[in-house]
Amino acid sequence: MAVSLPDENFTLQATGRVARRQAVSRASKWVLLGASMIGVVVLFALMVDTIVVGWSRISWSFFTSYPSRFADQAGLRSSFIGSIWILSLTIVFVVPIAIATAIWIEEFAPKTRLLEFVKLNLANLAGVPSIIYGVLGLAVFVRLFGWGSSILAGSFTLFLMILPMTVIASQEAIRQVPPSLRQGSLALGATEWQTVWYHVLPGALPGIITGVILALARAAGETAALIMIGAFTFIAFDNTSIWDSFTTMPIQVYNWTVRPQEAFRQNAAAGILVLMTVVLTFNIAAAALRERFRN
């Protein structure tokens, strides 16, 4: 059986259905690239627009001034400090409780109806609009518990708001830890708790940190829920206790955007820049932490 070999100049040329399939495949690359670019382009356009409008307002006094009716004297001082308080407290509440919940669900919970019930609720809670958490916070923390419109009430509200997403992210991270690690640990005589504490958690930590940070970015930008629980807008003192009234950066930005004067728009853009920088810093910190724990 003599096979006629193609000569040197032969190139494989698909025809018919094969050619069509290949064309679709080539086109799909571009379509997918285009789809990915939409988000990037929009974010880029937003950033450029915000920087163009707001950059000139970024100065030291913008951080050291309290709100004012004069746009050029208004600053982020009280809202920046308020945001730091609120977010710090929220982290303190959410991290231990979210991790504990996730560990229970993934490692300890018997596979009963109760577990299914908890899981179902968490999944649903993650999709509840933030204003609902605001109403809940107002009814429970502000009024029932009598905490008033304080930093404590605000951070508890945000804690509840981001708890479901944080738990779900932590669950995912815990599930990524290979079962062989657990089996090895248990085989060597470690208790379940020791296994979780020394093997599962350290392995899951990078994923948990990512989840916490993403949830925190949502909390950092939250406005509606906090206005609902009675956060103020004009605050002219530095927060020193969890019982203080407070305002946060997104509330301040919102206030500035609804003002008719152009100069307040610039303040709003500058406020957005600061807010984005804070969130970006969180993300970078998370990436750094993640790398550290991974090694």
Add this chain to the structure above:
Amino acid sequence: MALGIKFGWRTAAGIGLAASAMLLSVACGSDDSTSTATATATGSGGATATAAPTEAGLDYAALTGTIRIDGSSTVFPISEAVAEEFSKVSKVRANVGFSGTGGGFEKFCRGETEISDASRPIKDSEREACKANGITDIVEIQVAIDALTVMVNPQNDWAACMTTKEVHDAFKGGGATKWSDIRPEWPNENIKFYYPGTDSGTFDYFVEAIIAGVNKDEKATHRGDGTASEDDNILAQGIENDRYALGYFGFAYYLEAGQKLSAVAIDAGKGCVEPSFDAALDGTYVPLARPLFIYTRESLLAEKPEVLGFVNFYVENMQTLVPDVGYVTLPEALYQAQVAKVAAFLP
């Protein structure tokens, strides 16, 4: 290295758990700590306020404590301006929010705020809600007037007076495009529309008073095909340069700089009323003028010197601060009536 990291992580987690436990225990004792804090503030404030009276009868610098002000976003800029100035002379923390007139009263009637901002008088239903919580000593202080003026070019010799219905038909979404669409005898010329930007309180107020006010059944929309600007100067210039222009902006701006233009009288069913201070005040320039208020309680004025101090400061300074934020100040007689309401409580 691995050990070091593990140790560090465990310590960090331990600290986190301990910190949250501590905060939770603090949280449980909340009722006590808040009430003590308030009590101390009131006590010290009371002692000092009477100890060192000034010519106003109050020593602002000696006052301490916290005041919570919430309510109308329309009144917010005034209260914010007052709070800003007050923070320069006093240590009192005056916090201002804007959850809306209704939302403000809801908090006020629960005793969660000391002062409520309102862009309309308190409703009977709100008084009832206050009463249910034992709040019956409500004090109403008018702080300014918010009004709109409908403007045309000075050479416009036909539209001297328009009914609210005609104003509505002109500015509603898909409304008149030619003057003759409003009234057949008016010129068959295209109208150029000028109005404040959609984010402004003036725009909101116009939509509320005219668009939604005239036609309650229809889904109310404002036209979007005119020149919208947050800068009143641009609106005024546009109307000044175009004989067939029609626009509106805040009454305060008209008083200040709008005299080159002609104001349209408004007929709300009781004849044409020219926009003026007096008409805005006596309630005949409807629906384009409304009073702005703050509300507080007699018992707060009598017992909490920081509240009395703030309200007194508010009344003392509002005539200079109100124009700053674009509203109309009260005429002298009405102003003195507000002063008298507070003066009764001064030491």
